[in-house]
Amino acid sequence: MTIDFTGQVAIVTGAGNGLGRSHALELAKRGAKVVVNDLGGARDGSGASSEASQEVVRLIESMGGEAISHGANVADYSQVQDMVEKTMAKWGRVDILINNAGILRDKSFTKMSLDDFKLVMDVHVMGTVNCTKAVWDIMRSQNYGRIVMTTSSSGMYGNFGQSNYGAAKMAVLGLMNTLVIEGAKNNIHVNALAPTAGTRMTEDLMPEDIVKAFAPEAVTAGMLTLCDEHAPNRFILCAGAGGYSSASMIETEGCFIPQAGQKAETVRDNWAQIIAPEHQTTMVTGAKQGEKFVLKAMAFMKSQQ
Template identity: 45%
Template sequence: MTDIRYDGRVAIITGAGGGLGKTYALLLASRGAKVVVNDLGGNPDGTGAGTSMADSTVKEIVEKGGEAIANYDSVSTPEGGEAITKAALDAFGRVDIVINNAGILRDKTFAKMTPPDVEAVLDVHLKGAFFVTMPAFRVMKESNYGRIVFTASAAGIFGNFGQTNYGAAKMGLVGLSNVLSLEGTKHNIKTNVIAPIAKTRLTESLLGGFADAVKAEHVTPLVAFLVSDQCQLSHEVFSVGGGRVARIFVGLTPGWFSGKGKTATPESVRDHMDQIRNTDGYIIPGSIADEMKLLLDTLKS
């Protein structure tokens, strides 16, 4: 097959002043994309702001012969999201790719979590993905093309101690992508999710000695494929890190049926829990319709 390129494509990448986002911006620009490098330039906990991070990425792209502009708007407000898409349209006239990568951390155990800790993380990760993607999605619908990537985390998909706010926000992105993949189907808009394991300024202290084995550049090739013309996948979730890429999926087991016209009791549920949890014969639903079909087939049997 031909090499993957992005000639004529315009990409919005949030949190592109460093870490994963910067690697995406550099690679896409090196292969022909025009890039909006968005970064608020704040601290890992979401406080503060600055222009140097986004400016540095843009400078590096331009010095290598690419095209890029810097944007410093916050993803956490509707106005910020609109401004990011407007910047892309004003500079390049279109939006083809959105990589939602911006993030912060405010880790605490659930008992010590405060409302501001919850709100700040949800605002950037979950609401931020909504606010950035909504105006861009409308533009993509008009051009009948789009590629969107959301950045989730194993902390939400599988769970991780001390990250209830972060985990909830990240798993919310899986739901957002799943629904958006259905709404985007007839408009050739593909949406997918990554759950990266990578050394960044947010994760370096958490990863310890493992950090050097999971460089940000190991994640970039998957994202680069997912936002390319050649990617026809949608509604997918991938674990990626350290050179390994794997599919993550939500499966639905055949379960246990109490019987036509019968109502289960707490005791009967208890007694059949092994059958309920048995993964033999599971399916991977593509939408809620697949689950409903399984139930209807069971009721007819």
Template identity: 50%
Template sequence: MEIDLTGRTAIVTGAGGGLGRAHALALAAHGARIVVNDVGGGAGSVVQEIISLGGEAVADATDITDPAAVNAMIDTAQENWGGVDILVNNAGILRDRSFAKMGMDDFRAVMEVHLMGSVHCTKAVWAGMRERRYGRIIFTTSSSGLFGNFGQANYGAAKMALVGLMQTLRLEGERYDIRVNCLSPSAATRMTDGLYQSEDLSRLHPGLVAPGVVALSSDDAPNGAILCAGAGSFEVAKILLTQGLCLGEHGSAGAILSSWHSINDHQDAFIPAHGPDQFAHEISRADSRLTS
């Protein structure tokens, strides 16, 4: 399937290098106009790469932890190109340390960039996307949030929070054709320096993740997906609810533990469409128990 993003305007945060640069280049190659955001430098060189390849791009050094500055960035994009169609929330930092040794300043700093930075950018484009009845938003989650990783309590918490944000915004934006998804990338970037062996990193080129961003930015993008990507492989992560076991109003803590195998049984597990589905399932199980 050919994806044509001609006429679309995209903002990619943290796009001065690594994954963000790969995302920006890939979106531009498919015709999108790109706001290349990076507070740490490098945005100008990425813009020049895009222009040299025949694309349109502008550099931006907005600190996404500053909501007023983010609003100004969106206003500039709207003035130049008439609105933002695609937002790729990619910017991030690391402050790795075991939780026992982690200072709260480091915890807050990671939350502020990954979570609140994404919130600021998304809030700034949300009204315009609703008004134009079109939008594609991508949050960058991580296997550290989805599955855990030693020494990354702050990072994992921020990344899983973005999944929760996506789950609600996919519902609120659906009627306006605003599709909101998460990307969980595996790539060799400056954030992974020293974490993995060189032979593994050589297979994790950021450019192999970028097609996932293009797919999630397209007219035919899914809504509410967690797309995992790395080394040219693509998977979908799911949050499942097991069928569980109804123990009734007199269920005890001991009964929960002794029945854990049944409660945790994945057979016939399902994906709730939204939060109230958990309540509906539990009431249904309770009703079935009373009538059985």
């Protein structure tokens, strides 16, 4: 079944270069009207220019598509609101939001300034929050919305020199998990993309031939499956160089220790059962963990009667 976005409106942040550019172009090729957002700053977030985003708009228009550019700094909610208001004034709806904008300020934690930590958090986390907040009620009123977060293996597994970036990329997964629950009744699906691609964000981190193998288009192919009508919900798709996989957080069944035995030494003595993989599961909500523990306690009390 062909994935088609005809009649839909998509906002893609950080769409002047790299992955965002690839996302915007492919959405347009498949019929979407696209808002090409890009502050036009350097990889570290400094500076601003509309040249890159306007070039993407020209490419889309040359293909017969419709697009507008907007230079909103995603970390500034008033600028994001202006972008969404202009989108609504032109096209009257927002169906898709691709939260792609990001910056890097890589240094080991001991050498990193708190300003560099905060700036990365502001762009990745609050940038995602701002854009999502600005379209959320629109999507609720439409009873339709598709939102893609951009996470990273650096957040899920760690990467030297990226404590700020990793913290931010895990934070957007926490945001996704709750929005999935809150958006379900209004047909809003929220998923996450964990890309590995050769872009200006990674061009000096990998050899040139490897960068070419990690073309952004491979990641975009996966991204499209996260924002179409039949998209999954609460899915983390990892993509790069033609490889695709899923990631998830699981919890073991664990054990129960009666109140009289709840000491650090007893917990350590039960470590094998705590980490045993049998019956491990993915929690649907945070409350399910508490429910599991309560049921264990109730089962123990019943066994003592």
